[in-house]
Amino acid sequence: MSDGNLFPTPEHAVALYREDTQELYRQADRVRRRVFGDRVFVRGLLEFTNVCAANCHYCGIRRDNTAVHRYRMDEEGILDVIGRGIERGMKTFVLQGGEDPEWTTARLCRFLERVRLRFGNETAITLSCGLKSPADYRDLKHSGADRYLMRFETGDPVLHQRLRNGISLKRRLKGLHDLKDAGFEVGSGYMTGLPGETEDIRIRNALLCRELELDMVGIGPFIPHPQTPLGGSPQESLSHAVRAVALVRLLLPEANIPATTAAGSLQPDGREQMLKAGANVLMPNITPVDHKKDYLLYPGKICLDESGFECVGCLSLRVKTVDQALCFDRGDSPAFAGRTG
Ligand code: 5AD
Ligand code: SF4
Ligand code: FES
Numbered sequence: 001m002s003d004g005n006l007f008p009t010p011e012h013a014v015a016l017y018r019e020d021t022q023e024l025y026r027q028a029d030r031v032r033r034r035v036f037g038d039r040v041f042v043r044g045l046l047e048f049t050n051v052c053a054a055n056c057h058y059c060g061i062r063r064d065n066t067a068v069h070r071y072r073m074d075e076e077g078i079l080d081v082i083g084r085g086i087e088r089g090m091k092t093f094v095l096q097g098g099e100d101p102e103w104t105t106a107r108l109c110r111f112l113e114r115v116r117l118r119f120g121n122e123t124a125i126t127l128s129c130g131l132k133s134p135a136d137y138r139d140l141k142h143s144g145a146d147r148y149l150m151r152f153e154t155g156d157p158v159l160h161q162r163l164r165n166g167i168s169l170k171r172r173l174k175g176l177h178d179l180k181d182a183g184f185e186v187g188s189g190y191m192t193g194l195p196g197e198t199e200d201i202r203i204r205n206a207l208l209c210r211e212l213e214l215d216m217v218g219i220g221p222f223i224p225h226p227q228t229p230l231g232g233s234p235q236e237s238l239s240h241a242v243r244a245v246a247l248v249r250l251l252l253p254e255a256n257i258p259a260t261t262a263a264g265s266l267q268p269d270g271r272e273q274m275l276k277a278g279a280n281v282l283m284p285n286i287t288p289v290d291h292k293k294d295y296l297l298y299p300g301k302i303c304l305d306e307s308g309f310e311c312v313g314c315l316s317l318r319v320k321t322v323d324q325a326l327c328f329d330r331g332d333s334p335a336f337a338g339r340t341g
Helices: 010-019 021-036 075-087 105-119 134-142 157-163 169-181 199-211 239-251 261-266 270-275 308-320 334-340
Strands: 039-042 044-049 092-097 124-128 147-149 185-192 216-221 325-327
Touching: 010 021, 010 199, 010 239, 021 239, 039 308, 044 075, 075 092, 075 105, 075 308, 105 124, 105 134, 134 169, 147 216, 157 169, 169 185, 185 199, 185 239, 199 239, 216 239, 216 261, 239 261, 239 270, 261 270, 270 308, 308 325
Parallel strands: 039 325, 044 092, 092 124, 124 147, 147 185, 185 216
Antiparallel strands: none
């Protein structure tokens, strides 16, 4: 492909995925560089509650795992962490939690209004707290949330319904449409290496991201957690996740794509592999160290003893090894700007 031919067609991208991993990575890196230059956007990730009413078969904090010590941060605690992030230059925060019945939509809305009062409108707030009604999403948007993350996990309807404890893929996809209708910048994504996944499913997962016109796509390797129904599943190779990042970069050139913590947990240089294959975002985990060890979706999670602010120093060195540099801008998705004008 000549360089004048900016972005490959979906057919070409899938052919590269199937046939030539090195060329796939080369093209994904070229496209990422053309859209974002050498900048890697930084998002502070705050895991504010590990209470979850859902029971996903793959997840370490699922409802039925009674071995988990449950915690729920309160408003003051979250505001304090955001304030410390802002002092260190962060402009984007991801508030992630389980589907916690105490953190109702009304409570989240009141909290978002306080965030806006205290910190103004410079800061981008991303929520990731699961499936809600269209009215809930509209209220959250009106109260000051900018973005919402909700992975579809797997785009295979049968696998989805089984692993998500009976909830259908159709319901999940409706949620993603509702988020778009509410005006959110929308992120989704999936895991690679779930038991029962085929190469065909992996390709359809990536194509689904394109169909959904996502602004952000998070992809990570499934890591079996011993205290879950999938605890005995084999650990599949990280390469499935890295190839997925590259394919999605070619299918959605302008999407924000993180190099995920799960990748770095499975292999020491997992995040760097993703950054070389099309990823352009890092999400240091700024959850207070007391709580980090209780938010184990999978075993072997990294950075449990470091505050996320220590991670920023570590990450700035890591991105240099792949000729990139941390960037503290809000990093709104150019895909979202293109979609909404
Ligand atoms: N291994 C890797 N990722 C996991 N997630 C949940 N459980 C696991 C696991 N065992 C991912 C899901 C979820 C995100 C927050 O973490 O994709 O959406
Ligand atoms: Fe809850 Fe999310 Fe874990 Fe499912 S993946 S059990 S919704 S925290
Ligand atoms: Fe957390 Fe390296 S990114 S210690």
